[in-house]
Amino acid sequence: MAEQPETPTMETLDPQTPSPSSSSSSSSSSSTVSYSKPPNPSFQNQNPSPMPPSLTRLWRPAAQRNLRNQWSKLVSCRKQWVSSSSSGKSHATSLVNAHLSQRYLPSMELGVLSDMLNIRKKAGRKLFKQQETFQRKLLSSYKDMVAAVTQMVNASKSMRTFLKGPSNSALVQFSSFSGDQNDSGDGGGIPVFAFWSISSHEQLAEELVQMFIMELNLKRLLVLELLSTSCDNPQLNELHWSDQLYPGEFDHLSMCNLFSQETCEPVPPKLMDLKSDAPTVRSNNQPNPEVLQVYITTWLAEVNIDTLRVDEIFAVIGEEMHVSLT
Amino acid sequence: MEAMVKKYQQKFRKVRDEMSRWDELQSRLISQFNSASSIIQRLQVLQDSKNYGSLNCVAGIGDGLLRKQLESLEVIFLSLKRTMEEFHGIVFSIEKIHRDGRQQVKGGSNQPSVKQLQLRVGVKPTLADCLDGLMVLYDMHHSEYLLKASVVSALSTLTLKPSASDLCALQQLLIDQPNIPKDEVQSIFDIIFAEEIC
Numbered sequence: 101m102a103e104q105p106e107t108p109t110m111e112t113l114d115p116q117t118p119s120p121s122s123s124s125s126s127s128s129s130s131s132t133v134s135y136s137k138p139p140n141p142s143f144q145n146q147n148p149s150p151m152p153p154s155l156t157r158l159w160r161p162a163a164q165r166n167l168r169n170q171w172s173k174l175v176s177c178r179k180q181w182v183s184s185s186s187s188g189k190s191h192a193t194s195l196v197n198a199h200l201s202q203r204y205l206p207s208m209e210l211g212v213l214s215d216m217l218n219i220r221k222k223a224g225r226k227l228f229k230q231q232e233t234f235q236r237k238l239l240s241s242y243k244d245m246v247a248a249v250t251q252m253v254n255a256s257k258s259m260r261t262f263l264k265g266p267s268n269s270a271l272v273q274f275s276s277f278s279g280d281q282n283d284s285g286d287g288g289g290i291p292v293f294a295f296w297s298i299s300s301h302e303q304l305a306e307e308l309v310q311m312f313i314m315e316l317n318l319k320r321l322l323v324l325e326l327l328s329t330s331c332d333n334p335q336l337n338e339l340h341w342s343d344q345l346y347p348g349e350f351d352h353l354s355m356c357n358l359f360s361q362e363t364c365e366p367v368p369p370k371l372m373d374l375k376s377d378a379p380t381v382r383s384n385n386q387p388n389p390e391v392l393q394v395y396i397t398t399w400l401a402e403v404n405i406d407t408l409r410v411d412e413i414f415a416v417i418g419e420e421m422h423v424s425l426t
Numbered sequence: 427m428e429a430m431v432k433k434y435q436q437k438f439r440k441v442r443d444e445m446s447r448w449d450e451l452q453s454r455l456i457s458q459f460n461s462a463s464s465i466i467q468r469l470q471v472l473q474d475s476k477n478y479g480s481l482n483c484v485a486g487i488g489d490g491l492l493r494k495q496l497e498s499l500e501v502i503f504l505s506l507k508r509t510m511e512e513f514h515g516i517v518f519s520i521e522k523i524h525r526d527g528r529q530q531v532k533g534g535s536n537q538p539s540v541k542q543l544q545l546r547v548g549v550k551p552t553l554a555d556c557l558d559g560l561m562v563l564y565d566m567h568h569s570e571y572l573l574k575a576s577v578v579s580a581l582s583t584l585t586l587k588p589s590a591s592d593l594c595a596l597q598q599l600l601i602d603q604p605n606i607p608k609d610e611v612q613s614i615f616d617i618i619f620a621e622e623i624c
Contacts, residue, residue, distance in 0.1 A: 318484065321481065321483075321484070322481075324480075325479065325480050368483060368484075369483075369484050370484055370485060371484060371487060387479045388477075390471045390474075390476075390477040391477050391478065391479040393468065393471055393477070394471060394479070394481065394491075395479070395481070397468055397472065397491060397495070398481060398491055401491055401494040401495060401498075402494070403487070403490040403491055403494050
């Protein structure tokens with residue numbers, strides 16, 4: 101890259117300033133040339149930087165450090181999601197298998213075993229115990245997925261870096277909380293690394309997190325259905341959409357915007373970009389094998405998560421921040 | 427003559443290396459085939475909204491799910507294609523080893539007589555054993571490659587009207603590798619490397 105004349109904000113840049121990225125100064129200096137690149141130009145120049153150049157020079161490294169942290173949190177949450185989702189899938193599969201075996205037990209040809217006393221009853225009890233175990237495990241995978249998504253939401257909401265203390269103080273400190281109404285925490289919309297302002301980062305993070313939020317809600321429906329699937333005592337196991345699956349679940353769901361304060365129950369699941377106005381269908385305690393197969397497939401397919409897009413977002417951001425986010 | 431046989435044994439070692447690569451590919455092929463066939467078997471179930479149970483309250487779930495599954499299927503087909511290309515590469519190099527082997531006796535200025543071809547020294551294989559062995563091994567792998575290629579292409583036509591029994595038969599065909607009988611392969615190598623067995 102050829103040497104570009106420095107932008108006014110960079111004029112006071114002290115070469116001795118410790119910066120987490122040595123390349124950031126040279127890349128930001130070319131930002132005026134490519135200013136049109138951020139995906140949301142409306143945010144640009146909306147509020148001209150209220151910060152004096154001397155502050156910007158200090159703000160940028162702090163903001164860079166923060167963005168790097170938040171994005172790598174997003175990456176690790178995604179990994180956590182992937183592993184919880186896949187263990188959830190295997191628990192769900194085992195659950196369905198045990199359930200179907202128990203259901204077919206009465207009609208099963210037992211051959212020589214049929215002479216044994218109470219063999220069906222004992223096998224049935226064993227399969228029932230197995231189902232309880234897998235239901236517990238499935239619920240715990242779901243909990244892990246909720247945790248991953250709430251952490252993602254937090255990370256995506258903590259991308260701004262605010263000034264702490266009076267701006268004329270000799271000691272400048274930064275914080276992730278806003279202490280001043282006039283400080284929007286985005287450094288006046290300037291690019292943090294090469295091209296992208298804080299709000300552009302936030303936008304991409306939100307797009308990413310939204311996919312996982314939607315998928316979490318869909319998975320909740322599946323968990324609910326699989327937990328209510330049972331051979332005996334249909335009444336005992338009956339769960340409703342408005343039931344809390346574990347203590348504190350609704351607090352977590354509210355953090356993900358998945359809990360409606362009006363109806364006092366979780367918002368109904370839907371697909372990305374699609375409205376859902378169908379009422380929640382009453383679940384059937386004994387869904388047929390095809391339905392169970394569709395449930396498992398739905399779990400596996402992660403319809404709401406566009407994996408290519410997720411990878412693309414991490415790649416683009418990684419390039420912008422000069423780190424590898426994979 | 428003995429030096430010649432040594433050279434051939436070297437070639438058989440190379441074929442053996444190629445064959446162990448073949449085995450690796452074989453297990454990859456089977457797992458790719460299984461993934462594809464389980465998706466294909468699911469497609470019909472996914473097309474019937476009766477099978478969605480409570481998921482019916484999620485608008486568009488059927489289309490979304492089908493789209494996702496078809497995307498995954500496409501990815502698997504691509505990797506199947508790559509696997510087949512690698513199989514072809516193995517067939518190609520076994521063919522080259524075989525051709526070079528023939529060249530060594532037929533192309534040289536002093537062509538060995540029939541008697542020389544069948545001359546046996548101790549437990550060492552005859553030249554004819556070597557030549558035939560290479561040819562048979564090449565033939566086996568070549569035919570098996572053609573069979574696998576046709577099975578894989580049959581799989582993609584089954585996507586449109588899947589049948590569980592057809593899928594099962596195709597899978598068995600891939601696993602069995604009827605063109606490469608294990609005992610016959612073993613007996614060829616036993617003759618070529620007889621001295622190592624004793």
